[in-house]
Amino acid sequence: MANRLPLIAGNWKMHMTGAEAAQAAKRLKELVAGVAGVEVMIAPPFTALYQTAAELSGSAIALGAQNMHWESKGAFTGEIAPAMLKAAGCRYVIIGHSERRQLFGETDQNINKKIRAAIAAGLQPVFCIGETESERESGQTFSVLDKQTRKGLEGFVLQDLKSLVVAYEPVWAIGTGKTATKEQAQEVHAHVRRQLAERVDPDFARHLRILYGGSVKPSNIRELMAMPDVDGALVGGASLDPQTFSQLVHYQS
Numbered sequence: 001m002a003n004r005l006p007l008i009a010g011n012w013k014m015h016m017t018g019a020e021a022a023q024a025a026k027r028l029k030e031l032v033a034g035v036a037g038v039e040v041m042i043a044p045p046f047t048a049l050y051q052t053a054a055e056l057s058g059s060a061i062a063l064g065a066q067n068m069h070w071e072s073k074g075a076f077t078g079e080i081a082p083a084m085l086k087a088a089g090c091r092y093v094i095i096g097h098s099e100r101r102q103l104f105g106e107t108d109q110n111i112n113k114k115i116r117a118a119i120a121a122g123l124q125p126v127f128c129i130g131e132t133e134s135e136r137e138s139g140q141t142f143s144v145l146d147k148q149t150r151k152g153l154e155g156f157v158l159q160d161l162k163s164l165v166v167a168y169e170p171v172w173a174i175g176t177g178k179t180a181t182k183e184q185a186q187e188v189h190a191h192v193r194r195q196l197a198e199r200v201d202p203d204f205a206r207h208l209r210i211l212y213g214g215s216v217k218p219s220n221i222r223e224l225m226a227m228p229d230v231d232g233a234l235v236g237g238a239s240l241d242p243q244t245f246s247q248l249v250h251y252q253s
């Protein structure tokens with residue numbers, strides 16, 4: 001099996017001012033100091049990036065952003081460019097989160113442009129995919145995910161995708177307390193990996209990290225992470241409290 005470094009990532013969504021984020025980052029840094037064999041990332045809101053980066057300097061915790069625009073500059077009121085995130089200290093950027101897709105009309109085409117722009121700027125995209133409850137119930141899970149990955153990654157060559165991370169976040173499991181079972185997560189992750197092995201490259205797929213997201217908490221992370229194709233977690237609610245999030249990071253102990 002490929003050696004994939006697990007990634008435990010916190011998506012703080014629209015929570016925390018700069019000062020609050022810096023405080024949480026400081027606490028988290030203490031709580032996860034010395035942890036080995038797992039990478040940790042937090043994605044605070046844009047306005048908290050600089051303060052959080054300052055707090056994280058000298059620590060192994062990576063900084064991420066939650067979204068970005070694909071253009072490098074211009075008349076795009078309210079948007080943030082890739083180079084701005086890079087300058088703020090981001091290593092990662094979450095792209096295509098289901099809340100962006102559902103609440104802000106983000107399309108597969110826009111997501112494709114964002115992934116391309118992130119890679120060009122030297123940011124690692126965390127590309128989110130996931131089906132709704134009705135799509136799952138009507139047996140469309142795989143076809144929905146296949147369409148999202150096909151369109152999201154259309155036109156890319158293997159070399160572009162080396163830094164990509166995929167996050168499978170079933171929409172019905174986000175913020176609902178309803179987690180996908182470990183078997184459901186494994187089934188989807190294995191499917192996505194197989195698809196990408198066929199469509200992109202087997203070696204790329206073997207090394208690709210696929211995170212699970214949706215009501216991940218200390219009580220279920222261990223069984224999810226024990227699945228062979230689950231390479232990490234993208235965590236919302238349970239990442240806001242440093243103590244709880246550090247328990248997720250320490251899932252192996």
Ligand code: 13P
Nearest residue numbers: 011174175214215236237
């Ligand atoms: P919850 O962990 O709150 O369900 O959110 C998951 C998520 O959307 C992470 O991006």
